[in-house]
Amino acid sequence: MTFVYLLVFGFAATAVLGLITSWIDRKVTARVQYRVGPPFLQPIIDIVKLLGKETVIPAGASKRTFLIAPVIGISGVIAVATLLWVNQFFSEGFMGDWIVAIYLLAIPSLSIILGGFASRNPLASLGASREMKLVIAYELPFILAALVPVINAHSIRLSVIIDSQAGGVFAGNISGILALTVAILCVQAKLALVPFDIPEAETEITGGALIEYSGPGLAIFKLMKNMLFFVLPFFLIILFFGGLRLNGINILWTVLEYVGIVAIITVIRNTNPRVRIDQAVRFFWGPITLIAVVAVVLALKGL
Amino acid sequence: MSLKLKALLKSPWVFHLSTGSCNNCDIEILDCLTPRFDIERFGMLLIGSIKHADVLLITGSCNRMSVERLKALYEQVPKPCLVIAIGTCAGSRGIFKDSYNCPVPLDKIVPVDVYIPGCPPKPEAMIAGVVKLIEKVGGAK
Numbered sequence: 001m002t003f004v005y006l007l008v009f010g011f012a013a014t015a016v017l018g019l020i021t022s023w024i025d026r027k028v029t030a031r032v033q034y035r036v037g038p039p040f041l042q043p044i045i046d047i048v049k050l051l052g053k054e055t056v057i058p059a060g061a062s063k064r065t066f067l068i069a070p071v072i073g074i075s076g077v078i079a080v081a082t083l084l085w086v087n088q089f090f091s092e093g094f095m096g097d098w099i100v101a102i103y104l105l106a107i108p109s110l111s112i113i114l115g116g117f118a119s120r121n122p123l124a125s126l127g128a129s130r131e132m133k134l135v136i137a138y139e140l141p142f143i144l145a146a147l148v149p150v151i152n153a154h155s156i157r158l159s160v161i162i163d164s165q166a167g168g169v170f171a172g173n174i175s176g177i178l179a180l181t182v183a184i185l186c187v188q189a190k191l192a193l194v195p196f197d198i199p200e201a202e203t204e205i206t207g208g209a210l211i212e213y214s215g216p217g218l219a220i221f222k223l224m225k226n227m228l229f230f231v232l233p234f235f236l237i238i239l240f241f242g243g244l245r246l247n248g249i250n251i252l253w254t255v256l257e258y259v260g261i262v263a264i265i266t267v268i269r270n271t272n273p274r275v276r277i278d279q280a281v282r283f284f285w286g287p288i289t290l291i292a293v294v295a296v297v298l299a300l301k302g303l
Numbered sequence: 304m305s306l307k308l309k310a311l312l313k314s315p316w317v318f319h320l321s322t323g324s325c326n327n328c329d330i331e332i333l334d335c336l337t338p339r340f341d342i343e344r345f346g347m348l349l350i351g352s353i354k355h356a357d358v359l360l361i362t363g364s365c366n367r368m369s370v371e372r373l374k375a376l377y378e379q380v381p382k383p384c385l386v387i388a389i390g391t392c393a394g395s396r397g398i399f400k401d402s403y404n405c406p407v408p409l410d411k412i413v414p415v416d417v418y419i420p421g422c423p424p425k426p427e428a429m430i431a432g433v434v435k436l437i438e439k440v441g442g443a444k
Contacts, residue, residue, distance in 0.1 A: 206352050
C-alpha cells in the first residue's frame, strides 16, 4: 500500500499536476507579455526531450555526487508529496508530520546546492552559494508562518490541522492572512522565481547551479521544480485553507484557491525585477520575519 | 520517427553563438522572441547554457579567434543537436570571403543543417528556415 501511495500519488499525480501548473505559469507569463505562449503539452515534451539527450559530465567534476544530486532532490519531493496526499485523503498521519514536511521541503534546495558544487564550474558554485544564502534567508519566516496554523489548531499533526478548519479556514483570521502573505513570498523564493531567482539568474550567471546539467539530470531537476510548484501551493492550502475538499461545491473553492495562489505567484514573478542576494536576505530577515512574528503573536492571542 | 527526435523537434532550445558578426543578425534573433513573432509558440526557448542547448544559432564570419571557441562549444553540446547558420556571413562569409581573418567557412568547421541567407535575415525568414529544418529532419528519419 505504501508503494501505491508513493508511485501513484507521490509521483504520478504530483508530476501531472505539477506539469499542468508549470504550463499555467508559462502561459500566464506569455499572456502578460502579449504573447501566445507554449502549447498545453509543452512541459511534458521538454521532459521527454531532455531524457533522450546525452549526459555530459564535466571534466574534473565529482561524478557520483553530480549524478546523484537530482535523484536526492526528486526523492525529497516525492516523499513530501506522499505525506501530504496521505494526510489529505487516507490516514491520520503521525505525531509531528508537520515537522517532517518542513524538513523534506528543504531537500530540493539542498540537492541543487550539492549538484552545483559538484559540477566544478565557477558559475555553478556561485549559483549554489547564492541558493545556500537564500535558504538561510527564507527558512526562518517560512517556519514561523507555517507555525501559525499549528498554534491555531493546537496540534502538530497535518490531519488535525485539516480537520480543525472544517468550521472556518485559518486564512479568515488576521494572523492567518499575515502568515499566508509571508508564506507566499517564501514559496516564491523556494521555487527560485523572480524576484528571488538569484541562484539561477539566466541573464547573469546563465542557469546558476544547473548550468552543467544536461540530458536526464536536467530533466529530473526540471521535473522536481515542476512538482515543487504543485507541492508548495498544496502545502499552503492544507495549512491555511483546510486542504483539498472534494465534496459538492467545495471542489470549485479548492480549484479557485489553488489557481489563485499560483496566479499570485506568477503575477509577482512577472511584475518584479530580480533583487540582489543581500537585498533578498535583508528583505526576509527584516520586514518579512517581523510580519511572521506578529502573526505568531496574534495567533497565540487567539486572533 | 523516433520519440526522441519527435520531442526534440517539438521543443528545440536554441543557443545563440556569435562568431564575430556585426550584431545585426543577433538583434534579429532577439526579435524572434518578441511578442510579434513569439517563437515560444513552437516550444523554442533561448537558453543561456550550452549544456541545455538543442539548436545552435551561429552568426558571423568565423574569424580566427572565435573558431577555437566554436569548436570547443560544439563539442560540449549534448547530442543530438542541430546547427543553423544565420546570415550571409555564416553561410558564405559574405564580403569577408577574401579577408585574412576568416580563412575557413563555417560549414567546413561544424556540420550545418540549414542556412538562412540575408544581411541580416528577417525574423520571418528565420522562422521559415527553422520550419524547413524541422521538415527536413522529421521527414528524413
